[in-house]
Amino acid sequence: MKLLDYNGWENMESMFRRNLFNSLSGFKSLALIGTKSAGGITNLAPFSQIIHIGANPPFTGILFRPHTVQRDTLENILDTKYFTINHVHVDILLQAHHTAARWESSEFEGVGLEEEYLDNFQSPFVKSSKIKWACEFVERQDIKVNGTILIIGAIKQIYVPEAYVAKDGFIDLQSAGSLTSNGLDAYYKTDLVDRLSYPKPDTLPHSI
Amino acid sequence: MKLLDYNGWENMESMFRRNLFNSLSGFKSLALIGTKSAGGITNLAPFSQIIHIGANPPFTGILFRPHTVQRDTLENILDTKYFTINHVHVDILLQAHHTAARWESSEFEGVGLEEEYLDNFQSPFVKSSKIKWACEFVERQDIKVNGTILIIGAIKQIYVPEAYVAKDGFIDLQSAGSLTSNGLDAYYKTDLVDRLSYPKPDTLPHSI
Numbered sequence: 001m002k003l004l005d006y007n008g009w010e011n012m013e014s015m016f017r018r019n020l021f022n023s024l025s026g027f028k029s030l031a032l033i034g035t036k037s038a039g040g041i042t043n044l045a046p047f048s049q050i051i052h053i054g055a056n057p058p059f060t061g062i063l064f065r066p067h068t069v070q071r072d073t074l075e076n077i078l079d080t081k082y083f084t085i086n087h088v089h090v091d092i093l094l095q096a097h098h099t100a101a102r103w104e105s106s107e108f109e110g111v112g113l114e115e116e117y118l119d120n121f122q123s124p125f126v127k128s129s130k131i132k133w134a135c136e137f138v139e140r141q142d143i144k145v146n147g148t149i150l151i152i153g154a155i156k157q158i159y160v161p162e163a164y165v166a167k168d169g170f171i172d173l174q175s176a177g178s179l180t181s182n183g184l185d186a187y188y189k190t191d192l193v194d195r196l197s198y199p200k201p202d203t204l205p206h207s208i
Numbered sequence: 209m210k211l212l213d214y215n216g217w218e219n220m221e222s223m224f225r226r227n228l229f230n231s232l233s234g235f236k237s238l239a240l241i242g243t244k245s246a247g248g249i250t251n252l253a254p255f256s257q258i259i260h261i262g263a264n265p266p267f268t269g270i271l272f273r274p275h276t277v278q279r280d281t282l283e284n285i286l287d288t289k290y291f292t293i294n295h296v297h298v299d300i301l302l303q304a305h306h307t308a309a310r311w312e313s314s315e316f317e318g319v320g321l322e323e324e325y326l327d328n329f330q331s332p333f334v335k336s337s338k339i340k341w342a343c344e345f346v347e348r349q350d351i352k353v354n355g356t357i358l359i360i361g362a363i364k365q366i367y368v369p370e371a372y373v374a375k376d377g378f379i380d381l382q383s384a385g386s387l388t389s390n391g392l393d394a395y396y397k398t399d400l401v402d403r404l405s406y407p408k409p410d411t412l413p414h415s416i
Contacts, residue, residue: 009266009363012377019377021263024341024366026237026295027381027388027398028260049259051271052236054354055229058217061351063259087234090401094413101407110409133232141349143269145360146262152353155217158232169220169227170391173235179401180235180388183378185416186403190235190388190396193298197393199309201318205302208393 023183030181032096033062034084034115034124035076042115042124043072044099044107048181050085051150058155060085060135066147077151081137082122086129089177093187119157130176133158170195231391238389240304241270242292242323242332243284250323250332252307252315253281256389258293259358266363268293268343274355285359289345290330294337297385301395327365338384341366378403 009017028048035043051061062085064074077083088096095111103110108124116127121134135153142149164176174190181187196205217225236256243251259269270293272282285291296304303319311318316332324335329342343361350357372384382398389395404413 009264014264016377017266018263020373020379021266021363022260023377023379023381024339024363024368025258025260025268026239026386027235028237029234031234050233051257051259052230052233053271053351053356055226056217056222057354058225058229059353060233063261093401094404097404097413098407101409103409131232139351139353141351141358143261143347143349143358143360145267145347145362146265148261150349150351150358152351154353155229155232160232165228169224169231170394171228171231173231173390174396178234180396180398182381185405186378187401188382188388188398189401191399193301193387193395193397195394196302196305199306201309201311205305 086126
């Protein structure tokens, strides 16, 4: 079925269009970003576009919607330089989603998630999150076509229970219960199909 | 468990580090990008960082590793401006993974996926893919810290079977069989936990 022709997006109902294009691009990560304002107020917000930028040295990217309304997470990162990223598992899903509401005070308090401070890092982690890491702001890219902002952080510390880390470094996110997301409001568990061998032209990929 | 301390990445074995940081950032999308070279040779390659850039107008981003070795997909997009994005379901997973090998000729031929041309768009789609769309290059952002490249395309046409599109525009990727990926080689089906209501401070999120 051809759903959209050239420029057909202009005639779509706005919520339909938002849901359609947000879900079209595929499954996404799901994590809570923890920051502290220059004035010391903690903030927690859900993000689905957590991007792997590099491993050597390690960098994480986060995509932000255009900065046309108040965006506490973005402002806190630009003001203080530091943030944490915390995976979401099913037991904290409702609270994680709820952090996106317009809270007057800290989202930690609002939704009932406990702050945690690790190894003198200044931004709050989510205590009940199982996989989490700390970043320091290093770069901002403003996307010209619509003002979307890509923030890149250098990874400073990571915390992963040993049981989930394979000998080759792969983290078994499914066993850790990390969720994947799609669109604006859909959340999923995962079911491993396979890990496949390094691709070579002369042999079919096989399970590793 | 604290897995990494400040600058600890420098002492990691290189493959361990690559797997670790590729999996850390969370679940990703999975799609095949179809292009044609200026000389008319078709190309197909798997990508996991398909990014939602905007809905109005609709844009898709793709993250590329630094352009230090031959990257046919990137070169074809920069040369010809056009590309297709095709979701991967379990029946074409082996072929999709196999397109990442170093093929001498077209990956379509190498792995046995059929090309499809729709509505006069010049780049090849994957015939057996169920959810696919066509993009025209509009912007390139080079990330300073490590040379990673973000390519942004304007969405020109999309093809989604009607059965997977909800009344509110949400695409049911799980029913379509679209996979999610993690790290360099792990592929997963999904299991919907919930779609949750628009978050407000005074009420707990509920199923929609």
